[in-house]
Amino acid sequence: MSAQTGGAAARPRIWNDPFWRGLMLQGALLAAVVALTWFVAGNAVDNMHKRNIPTDFAFWSNPASFDISQTLIPYSATSPNSQVFWVGLLNTLLVAALGVILATLLGFAAGAARLSASWLVARLAGFYIEGVRNVPLLLQIIFWYNVVLAALPDPRGAVALGGVVFLTKRGLFLAAPVARPGFSAVWIALGVGMAATFAFRAFAARRQRETGMSAPVGAVAAALIVAFPLIVYVAAGQPLDFDIPKLRGFNFVGGMKLSPEFAALLFALTLYTGAFIAEIVRSGILAVAKGQSEAAAALGLRPAQTRKLIVMPQAMRVIVPPLINQYLNLTKNSTLAVAIGYPDLFNVFAGTTLNNTGAAVQIVFMTMAVYLIISLVTSGVMNAYNARMSPRER
Amino acid sequence: MPHFAVLLAAAALIGAASAASAGPTLDQIKKRGILVCGSNPGIAGFALPDDKGLWSGFDIDFCRAIAATIFNDPTKVRFVPLSAKDRFTALQSGEIDVLSRNTTWTQSREVGQGFEFGPVTYYDGQGFMVRRKLNVSSALELSGATICVQQGTTTELNLADFFRSHEMKYDPVVFATADEAIKNYDSGRCDAFTTDMSQLYSERTKLGNPEDHVILPDIVSKEPLGPVVRQGDDQWFNLVKWTHYAMTNAEELGVASKNVDDKLKDPNPEIKRLLGSEGNFGDGLGLTADWAYRIIKLVGNYGEVFDRNLGEGSKLKIKRGANALWTKNGLQYSPPIR
Structure with a gap:
């Protein structure tokens, strides 16, 4: 110990000690944030009381008294406002989940196509990507809704495809499958097929590690997952009926219905986000050094194997982080549903319920919290996927 | 951006210092020099801007009548077009002074959301x-x-x-x-x-x-339509109410924009009280004695406003029906000015 630091006098004052000073500053900042939040919340509640605006959550259990056109769970005008919340949330999740899946498929296809050696395919993909991603999304939603779908005929002049699909401006009506009692055997067959596929994949992977021999995993999987349940279905006497929509009165009755609002929103979100994903995919593939493919070719891997085993695992590292952004954008952009009257959370809950109950502050905060949670969960899942799937660097 | 209004309203509720909300609306309007009126973004007969941005219509004329009685100038109104969905938030937050936008009077809107509905200016269904x-x-x-x-x-x-x-x-x-x-x-x-x-x-x-x-x-x-104000400012609420009553009383007494100056000499004490030549009924409203005269002179009586915007004088040709005066088998009935 040197002489300078010895003795109590040389010990710094508490506000000169970096550790304690940092702690004090952070504590002061935290106190300020809490005080500000307290002040803002108190002020809001105070102002709302003065104006006789409800500040509680009594509206949550009051009857909603209005109808919603698309409900995935039981709902009627006598249901409470809480049910409006769940109906809206499920409608949002439905369009967001389908949109994410379809946009991913479309985006990967278009991104790969843009890099295709075929001049025509590459140009077509480029045309789609540049055309779609440079036009505002709201305009595209309105285009699909008011220009394309509104041009379809009335129910009485519906375009019938094979007698089971009917295209009208009231929506797309499909024959709905109705299972007869014996149908559960098909589900069981499907489950068995999937389990067997997993087992076979694990076996094939181990055998390849040990002996180098590869197995036709794709063909076996197709046989187990598709052919096997199909055989069971036929053997059980085809236990499935179809509820075919029929024109009765004003509209088609029965079957499944896809509303034009839903279709337009899904189309527009898929096409728009797919164009962005395509560019992300292209950048990811181009980010893998050319030497990697050349080395794979030198080792005797076929082009398809090179793509699957060498290029894509490395490209995914570049693709996934911006891909998360696109998923979040798609979910948040689904609130544009309000422009065409698709009953998503924002439209029915932060729209009609807010208006009917006057509980603006509570409902706006709840709705914001929901989108925040959806976004955090999506990005959490995708980050975990990325961490798991990234090839380990050595 | 309709949703912007909702956020703005939420922000206003959170941010406004609590002392500011108690101030009487009329004082603020006088200080500002202009009335801010929430209106329908566009519905023929009730509220519609022309190609120069000048608003006209039945609900518009009601706001002009309020401006006329405060400023003696029916043009001192700024109209804020609001969708059905955003109108109440705009009123709650104080963005507008009065909502005159074919709005139905219901129990939950009045009691549950902190509003006062004025008299029914239009009985609809x-x-x-x-x-x-x-x-x-x-x-x-x-x-x-x-x-x-x-x-x-x-x-x-x-x-x-x-x-x-x-x-x-x-x-x-x-x-x-x-x-x-x-x-x-x-x-x-x-x-x-x-x-x-x-x-x-x-x-x-x-x-x-x-x-x-x-x-x-x-x-x-039943759709009783009328103006809406925030709770908590009785003077302002009275002013809005009596603007309508002055217009219906004027029609009942045969006082119209054309003949209002002649009627000043009319010996009928009811007309004298209405036009302010006897007594001062504007005082309690924070207005001058000629408060009703201004409305009739500059905007017209109820019948004139109806006819010009909705009735025979308009493209819509809607019959008076339930909106006729009570003396003509309608429902428009005003308390007397005295």
């Missing part, structure tokens, strides 16, 4: 419009129909009530604005369009061929 070629003659034949409706209105709620009470099924297609709802009805997305009767007549004029559409005779609800 909800109806349905369908295409003539459907050969529908009553709303009771609409089971299974797809119906276009505007979001955030009593119309949306009455529609649910009507079909529920008659145990009929329907598909609602709900749009944020009346314009979108009527446009999608016109394009064939819906079999029927529903709103207040007065609006059905007004919206029908916007359709490609108005003659192809019929308005069904059934009236399925």
Whole structure:
């Protein structure tokens, strides 16, 4: 110990000690944030009381008294406002989940196509990507809704495809499958097929590690997952009926219905986000050094194997982080549903319920919290996927 | 950006210092030099801006009457066009002084949301419009129909009530604005369009061929329309109420914008009190003695305003019906000025 630091006098004052000073500053900042939040919340509640605006959550259990056109769970005008919340949330999740899946498929296809050696395919993909991603999304939603779908005929002049699909401006009506009692055997067959596929994949992977021999995993999987349940279905006497929509009165009755609002929103979100994903995919593939493919070719891997085993695992590292952004954008952009009257959370809950109950502050905060949670969960899942799937660097 | 208004309102509720909200509305308006009035973004007869941005209509004239009585100048109004969905938040947050936007008076809006509804300026009821070629003659034949409706209105709620009470099924297609709802009805997305009767007549004029559409005779609800203010400022509420009463009293007494100067010499004590030549009835309202004279002179009496915007003097040709004076078998009845 040197002489300078010895003795109590040389010990710094508490506000000169970096550790304690940092702690004090952070504590002061935290106190300020809490005080500000307290002040803002108190002020809001105070102002709302003065104006006789409800500040509680009594509206949550009051009857909603209005109808919603698309409900995935039981709902009627006598249901409470809480049910409006769940109906809206499920409608949002439905369009967001389908949109994410379809946009991913479309985006990967278009991104790969843009890099295709075929001049025509590459140009077509480029045309789609540049055309779609440079036009505002709201305009595209309105285009699909008011220009394309509104041009379809009335129910009485519906375009019938094979007698089971009917295209009208009231929506797309499909024959709905109705299972007869014996149908559960098909589900069981499907489950068995999937389990067997997993087992076979694990076996094939181990055998390849040990002996180098590869197995036709794709063909076996197709046989187990598709052919096997199909055989069971036929053997059980085809236990499935179809509820075919029929024109009765004003509209088609029965079957499944896809509303034009839903279709337009899904189309527009898929096409728009797919164009962005395509560019992300292209950048990811181009980010893998050319030497990697050349080395794979030198080792005797076929082009398809090179793509699957060498290029894509490395490209995914570049693709996934911006891909998360696109998923979040798609979910948040689904609130544009309000422009065409698709009953998503924002439209029915932060729209009609807010208006009917006057509980603006509570409902706006709840709705914001929901989108925040959806976004955090999506990005959490995708980050975990990325961490798991990234090839380990050595 | 309609949703911006909601956020703005939420922000205003959170941020406004608590002391500011108690100030009397009239003082603020006088200091500001202009009345801020929430209006419909566009509905023929009730509120519609022309190509120069000048607003006219039945609900517009009510705001002009308030401006006339405060400033002796009916042009000192700024109109804030609001969708049905955003109108209450705009009023709650103090963005507007008064909402004059064919708004239905209901118990929950008044008691539950902190508003006061003024007198009923227009007695309305909800109806349905369908295409003539459907050969529908009553709303009771609409089971299974797809119906276009505007979001955030009593119309949306009455529609649910009507079909529920008659145990009929329907598909609602709900749009944020009346314009979108009527446009999608016109394009064939819906079999029927529903709103207040007065609006059905007004919206029908916007359709490609108005003659192809019929308005069904059934009236399925009570829609008392009138101005709305925030609770907590009784003086301002009184001023809004008595603006309407002055206009109906004037019609009852035969005082109109054309003859109001002659009527100043009329010996009838009721007219003398109305026009302020006897007593000072404007004082308690924070106004001058000629408060009602200004309204009649600059905007007109109730009958004149109705006729010019909705009745025989307009394209809509709506009959007075329930909106005639009580002396003519209508419902417009005003307390006396004395």
